[in-house]
Amino acid sequence: MKHLKNYYYPSSIEEALSLLTKESTEIIAGGSHLITAKSQSTNNLVDISRIGLNYIKKEDEIVRIGSTTTITDILESPITKEIGNGILTKACQLIADTPLRNVITLGGNIARRYPWAGLPVVLLVLDAEIVIKEQGGKSQTITASQLFESRKVRKDEIITEVIFPVKHGWFCRYEKFALTTVDYSWLTMAFSTKIEDGMIIDPHIAVSRIIKAKRIEEVEKFLKGKTISTLDLDEAVSKLKQAVNIISDYRSSKEYREHLLGVLFERMLKELKKEVEQ
Ligand SMILES: Cc1cc2nc3c(=O)[nH]c(=O)nc-3n(C[C@H](O)[C@H](O)[C@H](O)COP(=O)(O)OP(=O)(O)OC[C@H]3O[C@@H](n4cnc5c(N)ncnc54)[C@H](O)[C@@H]3O)c2cc1C
Incomplete structure (x- = not known):
């Protein structure tokens, strides 16, 4: 941070907000991204770690x-x-x-x-x-x-x-695919649903990294009301692959990411079936 001039430690939300009206000012929380960020133009940092938001x-x-x-x-x-x-x-x-x-x-x-x-x-x-x-x-x-x-x-x-x-009793799963435990994610996704009488009641699917983080409503609509024991996993997986407009980057191709997406989603759906059958 070549141009950093002031580092503020406000003690309340109000004080922090008033400091943020200064030009070229940014909040710092954990600092893990700011310290590595390429943009070096910030003059003032407002540290919000002491304004009562740790609870x-x-x-x-x-x-x-x-x-x-x-x-x-x-x-x-x-x-x-x-x-x-x-x-x-x-x-x-x-x-x-x-x-x-x-x-x-x-x-x-x-x-x-x-x-x-x-x-x-x-x-x-x-x-x-x-x-x-x-x-x-x-x-x-x-x-x-x-x-x-x-x-x-x-x-x-x-x-x-x-x-x-809290979503008590909901089926919820999270998957992150990365090459090592500390590597940045290649694909991140989460799935949750309320289940009643073996039926998918309120499915939520969200995907990120291969697209900007968002819910995939088309597949949620497809799953809603389906009986889990008779759910066609291949059909569900292929609906997800069609619905997500995957972007490639230097790490992996569109095809590889599409395959990963299918593997992770199928894994979640198999766990859902297992949980319902128990
Ligand atoms: C080597 C490395 C590996 C990492 N791996 C992962 C990983 O696997 N998964 C993962 O999820 N993250 C990972 N991260 C963390 C992630 O990339 C960000 O660095 C982190 O989430 C930023 O959080 P922070 O509290 O440090 O925010 P800071 O770096 O302090 O701030 C980040 C940005 O958010 C703004 N900001 C912070 N708090 C607030 C607030 N309360 N209100 C408004 N604006 C705010 C800041 O102004 C700044 O623009 C990794 C980071 C590093 C350095």
Whole structure:
């Protein structure tokens, strides 16, 4: 950060928001991306680690996690293990390595739509909501789909909290394909559904890395109302491959990614069948 002049440590959300009105200013949370980012133009950093956003609270069937809570804190909390039958903790376990998980924050993982980020697909399949504090102190609560598909977080706004429904009894799965445990993801996906009388009631499928993180509504519609024991897995997998407009990059071809997508989705559906048959 060649042009960095000031590093601020506000002690409240209001103070942080007022500092963010200065030109060429950016929030720093865990700092894991900012430190490696190529853009060096930032003059001022506003460190939000001391503004009271490090918490995990359960209220009835909802868990509220403050945005500066680290991935390690999420992993170590008994409360978060309940969310989506452990899907949030599984995704957190697969983020980078221990030293990085000690600094990476929930808010930092979702604020800028990094293609390799593990948590966006989890928020999407859990119907999580994101609370954003704007200038003037007004709060806006938006859905994960809005955050990842249509609304950017401006540099003068702060994500303060993520609200997770616990989704007791739901079938939830998360998969990240990478060459090693600390490698960036090649494909990330998550699947959740409510099950009633052996039937898929409310399917949510989200894919990222091979596309921008989003839900695949076409396949959700196809699965909705299907009886799991008679579900044609090949048909479901081929619907997903058709619905996702995969992009290639230097790491792997479109064909390889399409194959991976099919393998991971089939694995999830087989586990769903197994769970229902037990
Ligand atoms: C080697 C390496 C491997 C990694 N591997 C993975 C991986 O496998 N999976 C994975 O998911 N992630 C991985 N990451 C982490 C990921 O790439 C980002 O670095 C991380 O999510 C950023 O979180 P942070 O808290 O460090 O944010 P920072 O680096 O502090 O900030 C990132 C951006 O988000 C903004 N921001 C942060 N918090 C907020 C907030 N509350 N409100 C508004 N804006 C905010 C900042 O202004 C900045 O623009 C890896 C990182 C590294 C360095």
